[in-house]
Amino acid sequence: MVTPRKVIAIVGPTASGKTGLALQLAQKVPAEIICADSRTIYRGMDIGTAKPSLEEQGGVPHHLLDILNPDQPYSAAEFKNDANRLMQDIESRSKLPVVVGGTGLYVTALLYDYEFPAGADNTLRKELEQKELTELQDELRQRDPEAYKTVDTKNKRRVIRAIETIGQPRSRNNRLPENCLLLGLNPSMEELEKRIQKRTKQMLGEGLVSEVKSLANKYGKAVEPLQTVGYREVIEYIEGRHTLEETEQLINLHTRQLAKRQLTWFKRNKDIVWFPNAEQAIAYIGSPTL
RNA sequence: GCAGGGUUAGUGAAGCGGUCAAACACGAUAGACUGUAAAUCUAUUGGCUUAUGCCUUCGUAGGUUCGAAUCCUACACCCUGCA
Numbered sequence: 001m002v003t004p005r006k007v008i009a010i011v012g013p014t015a016s017g018k019t020g021l022a023l024q025l026a027q028k029v030p031a032e033i034i035c036a037d038s039r040t041i042y043r044g045m046d047i048g049t050a051k052p053s054l055e056e057q058g059g060v061p062h063h064l065l066d067i068l069n070p071d072q073p074y075s076a077a078e079f080k081n082d083a084n085r086l087m088q089d090i091e092s093r094s095k096l097p098v099v100v101g102g103t104g105l106y107v108t109a110l111l112y113d114y115e116f117p118a119g120a121d122n123t124l125r126k127e128l129e130q131k132e133l134t135e136l137q138d139e140l141r142q143r144d145p146e147a148y149k150t151v152d153t154k155n156k157r158r159v160i161r162a163i164e165t166i167g168q169p170r171s172r173n174n175r176l177p178e179n180c181l182l183l184g185l186n187p188s189m190e191e192l193e194k195r196i197q198k199r200t201k202q203m204l205g206e207g208l209v210s211e212v213k214s215l216a217n218k219y220g221k222a223v224e225p226l227q228t229v230g231y232r233e234v235i236e237y238i239e240g241r242h243t244l245e246e247t248e249q250l251i252n253l254h255t256r257q258l259a260k261r262q263l264t265w266f267k268r269n270k271d272i273v274w275f276p277n278a279e280q281a282i283a284y285i286g287s288p289t290l
Numbered sequence: 291g292c293a294g295g296g297u298u299a300g301u302g303a304a305g306c307g308g309u310c311a312a313a314c315a316c317g318a319u320a321g322a323c324u325g326u327a328a329a330u331c332u333a334u335u336g337g338c339u340u341a342u343g344c345c346u347u348c349g350u351a352g353g354u355u356c357g358a359a360u361c362c363u364a365c366a367c368c369c370u371g372c373a
Contacts (some may be wrong), residue, residue, distance in 0.1 A: 075325035
């Protein structure tokens with residue numbers, strides 16, 4: 001490590017090998033990992049999220065893993081605060097914070113210092129959710145014509161949020177902080193496909209079904225975190241809607257679709273330095289030209 | 291062998307004389323996304339370099355009709371009932 005970095009972030013689609021890269025990095029530099037992942041924050045969601053086990057963490061501190069139960073909501077704004085606090089802690093210990101994760105919004109919010117509007121008022125949100133999309137569109141159009149122009153008016157969640165936050169500011173930085181290195185891992189689609197298939201098989205073999213059963217029993221199968229790829233399909237399997245083999249295929253399919261969506265998010269970020277695999281990324285980080 | 295049902299775009303599946311290039315779902319492709327983001331949502335999806343246009347599609351080959359995915363005949367394949 002020639003130039004000291006204040007923070008390194010690793011992004012990429014699911015199953016691209018981010019965790020492995022982070023660990024390799026941590027072997028070269030004293031580092032701690034901040035997980036930017038909207039699913040591994042949940043306790044009990046281990047197998048289906050490919051959460052690194054304590055053993056796999058190899059003594060490198062991993063933050064923001066298992067901080068909530070699946071019935072507790074979390075948000076990008078909370079992540080940003082938590083991660084910022086952690087980065088300071090880690091820096092104060094003279095270690096390198098490494099932000100790793102596939103949740104694009106989380107990483108972006110942190111690195112580009114998003115200013116979020118206030119959180120939702122549950123009563124108001126429930127009220128709004130009762131309404132039809134067209135009603136909500138009308139309401140937004142009347143109360144905030146400017147927002148109406150920019151919001152995705154066909155997306156009910158977005159329209160509701162826009163109504164909730166009328167008059168509140170939102171901003172972001174357009175540039176990455178100087179001392180931040182943003183790495184992207186993007187194996188070929190064929191490679192990714194292989195990794196996904198292997199991983200799904202492994203998850204099922206390690207007891208994904210019983211993990212999902214126990215979570216569904218505890219929290220109900222309707223909680224949002226259980227609408228996750230890998231969990232939703234297994235719930236359908238438990239309900240007898242597919243065979244185990246179909247379930248595996250569906251998980252593969254939906255994971256691939258997820259990976260593409262993640263890539264769509266990251267692709268437009270021109271600050272990301274992309275690598276097809278961990279080796280090349282490590283070589284780049286270690287090169288004296290940095 | 292007789293009787294009945296079926297064969298529709300990448301897949302499943304509607305349509306059963308005109309308003310059908312053909313609903314819908316899935317898949318695919320591209321994309322959006324600042325307090326749910328592994329979520330949510332959008333566009334396109336027969337061909338023609340792009341049009342209130344043309345061409346080719348609804349098992350195959352014929353026929354009836356001004357007009358057929360839709361009706362008739364024959365053939366092929368599949369499923370079911372009786373043998």
